[in-house]
Amino acid sequence: MKLYKTFREGSKINQIICAILINLPVLSYGASIGWMSPMTLLLQSENTPRGVPLTDAEVSWMAAIPYLVCMPCNILVAVIADKVGRKITVIFISLASAASWVLLLSSFNIWVLILARALVGVTMSGCYVTCPIYTKEISDNSIRGALGCLVILFHTTGNLFLYVIGDLLNYNIILWICLMIPTVHVVAFLFMPESPSYLVKKGKFEAACSALAWLKCSTEDDLKVREEFDVITKEQKNDETNSKFSLKEIFFDKTLRRAYQIVAVVTLSREVCGAIPVLNFAGDIFNLASKDSGLVLTPNQQAMLLGAVQVVGSVLASSVVEKSGRKPLLFLTSLISGVSMCVLGTWFMLRDFNVSAASWVPLLTLCVCIFCDSSGLQPISVVLPGEIFSFKYRGIVMGTTMACASLLDFLQLLFFKPLANAVGIQISFYFFGIVCLLMAAYVIIIIPETKARCLEDIYKDLFKKKTKVIDKEVTRA
Known part of the structure; x- marks a missing residue:
């Protein structure tokens, strides 16, 4: 059956x-x-x-x-x-x-x-x-x-x-x-089943139709299955028109280069929003923040708290991303995360000047940072590359951007504590906050909405944005 x-x-x-x-x-x-x-x-x-x-x-x-x-x-x-x-x-x-x-x-x-x-x-x-x-x-x-x-x-x-x-x-x-x-x-x-896009790429058209039928709980001759198969086939044919090395082609094509720039900025900004060092050094941060205060949590209690906040954020992302769209969710979480990091930096600075501040501020701002990361910054940075590139480019785009992200994570984990000790932990949080606020501005100005849109429509938006920038430069000249 x-x-x-x-x-x-x-x-x-x-x-x-x-x-x-x-x-x-x-x-x-x-x-x-x-x-x-x-x-x-x-x-x-x-x-x-x-x-x-x-x-x-x-x-x-x-x-x-x-x-x-x-x-x-x-x-x-x-x-x-x-x-x-x-x-x-x-x-x-x-x-x-x-x-x-x-x-x-x-x-x-x-x-x-x-x-x-x-x-x-x-x-x-x-x-x-x-x-x-x-x-x-x-x-x-x-x-x-x-x-x-x-x-x-x-x-x-x-x-x-x-x-x-x-x-x-x-x-x-x-x-x-x-x-x-x-x-x-x-x-x-x-x-x-294997990915229908991969099966079409390998010329296994019957297997691709069978996989699509199973995924859509339908028959292979169903109209929606055939339409989806035609879309995948058209995408593959467009990719085959140019046999250049895909990464090189991305940098020579204006629209692809702009798409890659967007993915790179979103991915790398997420890595330096503060979530990585916060998750790895939460114990040290909480211990530093709780000096001379009554707010003390064991390391595992801190981990459980932040872990629970992460799960709640990721559940929210899965629930609202199709209703809110990618752009509003990414903007809002970038903005709130940026403000929370700046507030935390200010809290540490005030403490250095012996100005009393509420002991619950670090706990709240760290939870807000982690919540924003798991509800917007992280999921959108993962979803966006698959929506803004065709089959031919998805793998190499994800591979290269994630390789750069991994390098940033490695350097952060290696140098966060020494740098925080050298220049003050408040400088670190101000840096994270500024990155998030700049990301929020970038989302509004540059990034197109990709919710439930085909690749062709998304690229039309990218081309229009590029044309508008060129026209403005010509007018100023």
């Missing part, structure tokens, strides 16, 4: 099921990131199951190495996904995640721990390069934004899940539970 007959004809339930399974490796990746908070506290304590506590330098390398590995892997995973397909690449991501958990189970040797964390970098690159693209390519325009936000929801849920079980269960049980996630995923995902 055909699988599409299981549900009402025209239902989007198969797309939702497929998108959930596509993003299940992200849950495992989120758990990998969340693992650092409670487990390194344990491994550095006197009760460490390792016998000898980890040093600060060892923990720093365990935290930073995934981002270093992620830089080359972002581009490598993009190439693999274009060559062998999205489906095989997603399965490979889960296998890398499983290998990481197995290594953590097998040894406490520091080099094994670092190698296990290095594999997290491989998983990270796949989750943020392949999973958003794959999700976009199996989704109808009406729900692609909501399903695209699943990557952030699963990431934040994975973080919170590990924070909670890290406080309740012992070291080995946690690792066995985490190992189950990629193992179950590999088995379940074997039954999912």
Whole structure:
């Protein structure tokens, strides 16, 4: 029996099921990131199951190495996904995640721990390069934004899940539970279809029609299935008209270059909005802020609080992104995040001048920053590249921009604390705030709305904006 007959004809339930399974490796990746908070506290304590506590330098390398590995892997995973397909690449991501958990189970040797964390970098690159693209390519325009936000929801849920079980269960049980996630995923995902766009690219037209029919809970000769197939085929033919190296072509084509600029600005701005150092150094920031005040939280309580705020933000993003549109949501979260970071910087500056300020301000502003990141900045930076580029360019665009983002994350984690100590932590937060406020202005002036729009319409907007800028320059001259 055909699988599409299981549900009402025209239902989007198969797309939702497929998108959930596509993003299940992200849950495992989120758990990998969340693992650092409670487990390194344990491994550095006197009760460490390792016998000898980890040093600060060892923990720093365990935290930073995934981002270093992620830089080359972002581009490598993009190439693999274009060559062998999205489906095989997603399965490979889960296998890398499983290998990481197995290594953590097998040894406490520091080099094994670092190698296990290095594999997290491989998983990270796949989750943020392949999973958003794959999700976009199996989704109808009406729900692609909501399903695209699943990557952030699963990431934040994975973080919170590990924070909670890290406080309740012992070291080995946690690792066995985490190992189950990629193992179950590999088995379940074997039954999912390949991306129709990839199948069309490979000339497998019958398989593409079959995949579209299953995703739309319909028959292969259904009008909507044929229309979607024609759109994908037209997109592929447009890509084939020029056989140049795709990245080179992007920089020589004015419209593509402008689209790439938008994706790069949105992606890199998100990385320096303050969320990365806040999530990784929340304990130090809270401890610094709570000096001489009654507001004290344990490190794991702080992690749970921020993790819960992340999940709430990502749930909101999935709920409202199709109603509000990409542009309003990105603008609002950039603006609020910028104001909150500037308020936090001012709070630290006032404290340095011995001016009394409410002790709850750091907690509130950090929660606002994390909420804005997970509800707008992060999901839109993931959804936008898939909507603003065709199949030919999606992989290389995601690969190169995420590689640059990984470099920024690595440098932030390595130098945030030394720079904050050298110039004052308030300068760091003012910098994050200014970046977010500039991003809000950029959204209003430059970025087009992409909600439920085809690529052709989006590019017409980009071309019009470019023409208006040129006309203004000519008029001034």
